[in-house]
Amino acid sequence: MKNNNDLSLLQYAAKRAVQSRFFLAESLKEFRINRGMTEDDLAGFLGCSPELLPKLALCRRPDSDSPKFRVDIERIAIAFNMQPIRLVQVIREVDSLKALTEAKPINEEAHEGLLAVARDLEGKETDGTEPKDPSEEEEDAK
Amino acid sequence: MSSKEKEEYARQLHARLIQLDPLAPAEFAVAFLDELFRRLKARAASNSDETFLRDATTDALLDYIQHPTKYNPKKSALLTYLTMAAYRDLLNMFAKEKRRHRRELPLDIVEEIPDDGNNQIEEYENKVLDSLTAAERAKILSKIEETFPGKQERELLDLIIHGERKTDKYSEILGIQNLTPDEQRKIVKRHKDRITKRLQRLGGRVREK
Numbered sequence: 001m002k003n004n005n006d007l008s009l010l011q012y013a014a015k016r017a018v019q020s021r022f023f024l025a026e027s028l029k030e031f032r033i034n035r036g037m038t039e040d041d042l043a044g045f046l047g048c049s050p051e052l053l054p055k056l057a058l059c060r061r062p063d064s065d066s067p068k069f070r071v072d073i074e075r076i077a078i079a080f081n082m083q084p085i086r087l088v089q090v091i092r093e094v095d096s097l098k099a100l101t102e103a104k105p106i107n108e109e110a111h112e113g114l115l116a117v118a119r120d121l122e123g124k125e126t127d128g129t130e131p132k133d134p135s136e137e138e139e140d141a142k
Numbered sequence: 143m144s145s146k147e148k149e150e151y152a153r154q155l156h157a158r159l160i161q162l163d164p165l166a167p168a169e170f171a172v173a174f175l176d177e178l179f180r181r182l183k184a185r186a187a188s189n190s191d192e193t194f195l196r197d198a199t200t201d202a203l204l205d206y207i208q209h210p211t212k213y214n215p216k217k218s219a220l221l222t223y224l225t226m227a228a229y230r231d232l233l234n235m236f237a238k239e240k241r242r243h244r245r246e247l248p249l250d251i252v253e254e255i256p257d258d259g260n261n262q263i264e265e266y267e268n269k270v271l272d273s274l275t276a277a278e279r280a281k282i283l284s285k286i287e288e289t290f291p292g293k294q295e296r297e298l299l300d301l302i303i304h305g306e307r308k309t310d311k312y313s314e315i316l317g318i319q320n321l322t323p324d325e326q327r328k329i330v331k332r333h334k335d336r337i338t339k340r341l342q343r344l345g346g347r348v349r350e351k
Contacts, residue, residue: 009175013200022208023167058168058207072164079165 014054024076025057027094034097046090047082056080062087064095148177152220159210167207174221178203181225186232194235202228289344290337299337 007015017025032042043050062072073091077084143151151173158166179199186195202224206213213223290296297315306312312330313319321329 009179009196009199010171012196013171013175013204016197016200017204020204020208023204055168055172058171060162060164060167062164068162076164 008054010058011054014057017058022060023057024059024061027061027091028053028057030094030097031090034093046080046086048080052080062091064091148174149219149221153215156210156213156215156220159207170207171203174224175199175203177221178224178228181221182228182232185225185229190232194232194239198228198232198235201231285344289340295337298333299341302334302337302341 014025017023018029020026028042031037032039035041035045037045039053040050043053046056048056056076059076060072062069062076066072073084073087077087152170155166155170155173159170179195182199183190183195206224206227213220217223218226286299287296290299294315298312301311301315309323309327309330310319312333313321313326316329316333318326318329
């Protein structure tokens, strides 16, 4: 691995840009790590030269909720001579993973409520009567 | 590219950044990172650390790219503004580093007590304590009180910090003068080890703050 002082300033800036969602750097890094790729693998996946990755990383990340998303993707794809669909794949995959990991867990109260509903449903007999207590069932068997 | 052309190009990119052009950030970085670094290096002290210069350059540029409206074109040329921003970041880094050094109270000094003892330690302690702000000093002293709540412990600590080596001084505080010298040595050693360990842990915590 290169020492930070061995990196060009552009590479160094791209590395620091990972800390902000503003830049494509963050999505590229997350995608690469999630897929267990090297930088060369990522460049191969995108269809661009590995030397272009720092510059690509410093592009503004197209916002998938914005009406400009498609236009922004196409502009970047043309500038870096790569397949737009691959860039969309990177952004969407990382966004989906983020949405999953950042989703709030169900709170205790709601969780209890859901469990109670589940217990009620499980306990209902098909004829609509309440389920019998197991001890009563034993009595019936005698 | 002449400096006039550079400024013109910077102005164009600035306009594109405000329009949320996705390529403008990368183009700006490619065009001006090295230039900004050179300008900052020329402005900063000649012995400035290269890593700080790189950090200040990239921080200023990345921050501007994300918030281009902070720059007011009526006030100065863009590259001048960025150089100033990078220089300010650099000074902040130096100040932060200086504060970090100051906070590093060398509590582990108890591990290596010099032969000429107390004067040297006191001088060093005073130097460190003098360099702290009142708030930092109060914080460290309150941490020491928290870690060593008992009077006896603090008296033992005082002896350790001042390099006292005579067992009988410690025995006096512990009230074990009636025991045999060998027993006293063992008990004193146990207490000193315990206090030194807590002191080292406290040193670690103080540094982390």
